[in-house]
Amino acid sequence: MRKNNFYLELTFIFFVSLVACNNNDADKGDFFEKGVTLFEQGEFDKAKLEIKNAIKKDPGNAEPIYYMALLNEKERKFKAMKSNLIKTIKLDPDHTHARLKLSKIYLLFNESSKALEELDYVLIGCNFRMMPVSNDNEQQKKIRKFQSEFKTRNKECTILIVHSKNSPEQWTIAGFSDDGVFKSVLIDDQGSELSVELKKESANKNKIVALVAAKLGRTLLIKEPDKLDALSIKASILVREEKTEEALELIDGVLQKDANHIDALSLKIALLMKEEAFDEALTLLVPAIQNDGKNITLQVLKTQLDSKKNDTNALIEDYEKLVEFKPDDIYIKYALAKVYIKSNKRQKAEEILRKLVQDNPDLIDAKLALLDFLYTINVNKAENQLNIYVEEYKNKYPVLIKLSNFLIGKGRSARAVEILNTVVTKDDISKKDKATVNLILAKLEISNRRFKNGSAYIEKVLKEDASNADAKLLKAEVDFANENYEAASKLIDEILWQKRDMDKALSLLGRINLIQGDLDKANANFKEALKINPANLVALKFIVDKAISEKHVGYGVEILNRALRLSPAKVTILIKLIELNIDGQNWDIANQYINIINQQRNGSLYAQYFRGRVFQKQNKNKEAIAIYKEILEDYPGLKDALTGMSESYSALNKQSQMNKYLDGVIQNHPDLVFPYILKSQLLSLDKQNVKAINLLKNALKNQKIKHDISLYIELTRQYTVLGKKDDEYKTYIEALNYNPENIALLLRLASFYEKINELDKAVEQYDKV
Numbered sequence: 001m002r003k004n005n006f007y008l009e010l011t012f013i014f015f016v017s018l019v020a021c022n023n024n025d026a027d028k029g030d031f032f033e034k035g036v037t038l039f040e041q042g043e044f045d046k047a048k049l050e051i052k053n054a055i056k057k058d059p060g061n062a063e064p065i066y067y068m069a070l071l072n073e074k075e076r077k078f079k080a081m082k083s084n085l086i087k088t089i090k091l092d093p094d095h096t097h098a099r100l101k102l103s104k105i106y107l108l109f110n111e112s113s114k115a116l117e118e119l120d121y122v123l124i125g126c127n128f129r130m131m132p133v134s135n136d137n138e139q140q141k142k143i144r145k146f147q148s149e150f151k152t153r154n155k156e157c158t159i160l161i162v163h164s165k166n167s168p169e170q171w172t173i174a175g176f177s178d179d180g181v182f183k184s185v186l187i188d189d190q191g192s193e194l195s196v197e198l199k200k201e202s203a204n205k206n207k208i209v210a211l212v213a214a215k216l217g218r219t220l221l222i223k224e225p226d227k228l229d230a231l232s233i234k235a236s237i238l239v240r241e242e243k244t245e246e247a248l249e250l251i252d253g254v255l256q257k258d259a260n261h262i263d264a265l266s267l268k269i270a271l272l273m274k275e276e277a278f279d280e281a282l283t284l285l286v287p288a289i290q291n292d293g294k295n296i297t298l299q300v301l302k303t304q305l306d307s308k309k310n311d312t313n314a315l316i317e318d319y320e321k322l323v324e325f326k327p328d329d330i331y332i333k334y335a336l337a338k339v340y341i342k343s344n345k346r347q348k349a350e351e352i353l354r355k356l357v358q359d360n361p362d363l364i365d366a367k368l369a370l371l372d373f374l375y376t377i378n379v380n381k382a383e384n385q386l387n388i389y390v391e392e393y394k395n396k397y398p399v400l401i402k403l404s405n406f407l408i409g410k411g412r413s414a415r416a417v418e419i420l421n422t423v424v425t426k427d428d429i430s431k432k433d434k435a436t437v438n439l440i441l442a443k444l445e446i447s448n449r450r451f452k453n454g455s456a457y458i459e460k461v462l463k464e465d466a467s468n469a470d471a472k473l474l475k476a477e478v479d480f481a482n483e484n485y486e487a488a489s490k491l492i493d494e495i496l497w498q499k500r501d502m503d504k505a506l507s508l509l510g511r512i513n514l515i516q517g518d519l520d521k522a523n524a525n526f527k528e529a530l531k532i533n534p535a536n537l538v539a540l541k542f543i544v545d546k547a548i549s550e551k552h553v554g555y556g557v558e559i560l561n562r563a564l565r566l567s568p569a570k571v572t573i574l575i576k577l578i579e580l581n582i583d584g585q586n587w588d589i590a591n592q593y594i595n596i597i598n599q600q601r602n603g604s605l606y607a608q609y610f611r612g613r614v615f616q617k618q619n620k621n622k623e624a625i626a627i628y629k630e631i632l633e634d635y636p637g638l639k640d641a642l643t644g645m646s647e648s649y650s651a652l653n654k655q656s657q658m659n660k661y662l663d664g665v666i667q668n669h670p671d672l673v674f675p676y677i678l679k680s681q682l683l684s685l686d687k688q689n690v691k692a693i694n695l696l697k698n699a700l701k702n703q704k705i706k707h708d709i710s711l712y713i714e715l716t717r718q719y720t721v722l723g724k725k726d727d728e729y730k731t732y733i734e735a736l737n738y739n740p741e742n743i744a745l746l747l748r749l750a751s752f753y754e755k756i757n758e759l760d761k762a763v764e765q766y767d768k769v
Contacts, residue, residue, distance in 0.1 A: 031057060032064050039067060044074050062092035069101065078108055093157065096122050096226040103233050110562055112237050122230040124209045126157035126218070132165070139164050143174050147182050150175075159212050161198070171198050177217035185215055228254045232263035244271065260288065262297055269301050274588050278309050296325045307595065312343045330356055334369045338604060346377055364399055368406050375410055383415075390419060397423050397433045404440065413444055435461045435468060442474050451478050469495050473505055485512050503533040510539060535563040535570055544576065553580065571600055578610050582617055590614055605631065612644055621648035636665050637672035646678060655682060671704045677714045684721060693718050707738040709745060716748065725756060 035050030048071050054064035066088040072081035085102040088095050099118040106115035129146075133139045139162050146160045160174040171187040171194075187195055194211040213219070231250050238247035248271065254264035265288055272281035282305060289298050299321050306314040319336035326332055333356050340349035353370040360366045367389055374382035386403070393399040400423050407416035423429065424437045438457045445454035455478055461471040472495050479488035489512055495505045506529035513522035522542070529539035540563055547556035557580055564573050574597045581590035591614065598607035612627035628645035631638060642662075649658040662679040665672065676699040683692035696715045700706050712735035719728035732749045739745060750765035 032061075032067075035064070035067060039070065044071055047071060060091060062088045062095055062098075065091065066095065066098050069098070073101075078105055081105060082109070093121075100226065100229050100233065103230070107233070107237065107240075108565060110558075110565070112240070115237060116234070119230045119234050121157075122226050123234075126159055126209050126213060129158065130161045130163070132163050134164070135166050136164060139172060143172065143184055146174055151182075157213070157218055159209060159216070159218075161208075161212065163198075171195065173212045173215060175212070175216045175218060178219050179217075181217070183216050187215075225258075228258055228261055229263065232261065232267065235264065235267055239267065239271065247271070260291055262292075262295065266297060266301060269305070273305055273308060274592070276308075278305060281305055294325070296322070299325065304595065307598070308591075312339060315339050316343065316345075328360075330360075330363070330366050330369055334373075337369075337373055341373075341376070342604070349373060350377075364402055368402075371406065372410070386415070395428075397426065397429050397437075401433065401436055401440070408440075408444070417441065417444065431464060435464065435471070439470055439474065442471075446474065446478060446481070449481070451481060454478060467498065469499050469502060469505075473502070473508070476505070476508060480508060480512065485515065488512060501532050503529040503536045503539070506532070507536050507538040510542065514542075530559070530563075534559070534565075535573065537570075537572055540573070548580075553584065556580065571597060571603060571606065574600075574603075575606065575610075582610070582613055585617070587614055587618065605635070609638075609640060609644075612641070616644055616648050616651075619651070621651045624648045632665075636669050637674050639674045642674060642678055646682065655686075658682065670702055673699075673705050673708050673710060677710055680714050680718065684718060689718050689722050693722075709735065709739055709742055713744065713748065716752075725752075728752060 031050045032054035035047045035054055038044075038047035038050060048068075051064050051067050051071065054061070055068065058064070065084050069081045069084035069088060072078070072084060082102065082105045085098050085105065088098040089102065092098070099122050103115040103118040103122075106112070106118065131142055133142060142162055143160065150158055158175060162172045162174070164170070164172075169188065172184060173187060174182070174184040176182050187198070194208070194215070197208050197211065231254050235247040235250040235254075238244075238250065247267070251264045251268050251271075254261050255268065258264075265284065269281045269285055272278075272284070285298065285302055285305065289295070289302060292298065299318065303315065303318040303322065306318055316336070316339050319332060319339055322332045323329075323336060333352055337349035337352050340346065340352070350370075350373065353366075353373050356366045357363075357370050371382055371385060371389070374385055386407075389403060390400065393403070400419055404416040404419045404423075407413070407419075420437050420441055424434060424441075429437075438461045442454045442457035442461075445451070445457065455475070458471050458475050458478070461468050462475070465471075472491050476488040476491040476495070479485070479491065489509065492505050492509045492512075495502055496509075499505075506525045510522045510525035510529065513519070513525060523546070526539040526542045529536045530543060534540075540559065544556040544559055547553065547559070557577065560573055560577050560580070564570065564577065574593050578590050578593045578597065581587075581593065590610070594607050594610045594614070597603040597610070600606075608627060608631050612624045612631070615621070615624035615627065625645055625648045628641045628648070631641045632645070635641065642665075645661070646655075646658045649655055659679065659682055662675050662682070665675045666679065669675070676695060680692040680696055683689070683695070693715065696711055696718065699711055700715075705711065712731055716728050716731045719725075719731060729752065732745065732752060735745050736742070736749070746765050746768050750762045753759070753762035753765065
């Protein structure tokens, strides 16, 4: 299933049907006709070869290039698709299917104005330019320039209207007739229909173009189905711009002429869902599905609708139908498995994933989906399955590397290291795979601040290949962590000399600029990194935070949306967008992103939490508490859910119920740390500090959590409130016995020494830091 923004889904659903071939040259047409046949049969790789040959044979024919764009679409290579659509239109300006598709691509790349230009051409049948000029000489220059520009492009209908300030009652129109003759006509008849229309403040562009084209001898070819498609896309742009009423007017106009127009119908349903008018949306959707039962777009909308209604049984039916439509799509099956889990049908979930693996024995992603599921329900079962896969792929090192990366993502780095250490010693491992393994091991060591070990792995890679940019970048990161900024900058210069488009190098350089106090250079480097990769999280955070701090929240959201379009599954980006929209009280938009994050692998927990946050911010605290409780059944120590629940109870003046709930969590899960800390904080608010201290002391008797820093820090806070300096000091010393290098503790102890005016000892602690 495509994991994209809901409105992007609507932008891309149902690209226009394939157009027919009209090529009279049999020799040139053989390749093309064969390519079209293969395309329609779903043989896209073979079709591509034939279409390429057709383009070589006849580079001036627009149709094969258009089909190459369709193949790019199948490959999700949208930049190449965009380029081929532009070429198609250059060769055949009246190719409305290409213009409609190009408008959708422009929307994908957030170029709404360009999308509207293409749509206007389809809707009006012509490009339209209106230019005010200061005098007659300037007017003549504009007309000559226009004639020169379009002399070789006269097949493309473009009309120029010039209005001179010297002659306010006169207009000059210019353009090429159907037979390629350039005409320039003065309109000075004040009573003419064209003259009257031109003088209106809100002139009807369609009417003006039709009248001008008639005078110039230009035929406008507008097909009704194409017009309806264009209006639907235009409506989607208006929806993006939050001009809902204007969008609905266009949508309703389309549906009056074609009640089953998929794009318009989808938009209407989406808008009703946005307003939570679920019954009305269903009233439109059910007949549409009955009318076109095999339409996957409508089925996806039904899935979205039932998800919003939390109708689990209906959702299961929806996904089962989607599986019928796309039996090879592992993401749909994985989504179905997740719904089965939610409805306590774990056996069915496991069956569907195991069947997926059985049917696709070479598809490693299917096996990873099964592993992901097993780790959620039974770790021992997951480990056994993992061992089977490790044995199965013991000589396929790229697969073992992929398995290791999966384990790292699941927080099981130790097992990943075991596998990688075995792989790297193999005699038949390729240099490329060996370098990949060493760099993964280096990253793990660096992430745990074991820089010496990490550097050793990096040097192994550089010894084999001194120009390896990834290894150099990791080395620069180690230098950065060790505050050797000069060495890091030097390495980054080398990297950028090799690979100017390495966005991670630029973002690291931006971080160095920040530390050195050069905000302008930092800003420039982060911006450059985002140009290369709009989803670069380091650069994204800086630019978005800067925009928000400067009260340019809209710009921050725009940047995040741009990143999301290229990395639709990036949970970090989705979380930031949800948080911004919750803070801005844009509930509908926040819920849209929550629905998206819910579709990501392991995204259901985030979605559930943020739904609770939305309710909480809307002062619907009872609903928020119900959601937080549901989360805490599976994750009883989750800090954010416990905090949100506590805040909601506080808003209802029922903090005693939260205390009671925490007592139950502590009793049933004595090894979880945060419930103790939150209970301590609540007791402190009620001025029961002694009771809080006893609670924390009891927690520190638990062997499993007795060395936890946060418990000690909370205990010192309680002693500070009571003014018990000796006990506060003893607590710091006890904590540092277990954690002698903990920076947070050292800083707090230094602050304590300052408070009691023992400045030399404070300096000593700062030196340690």
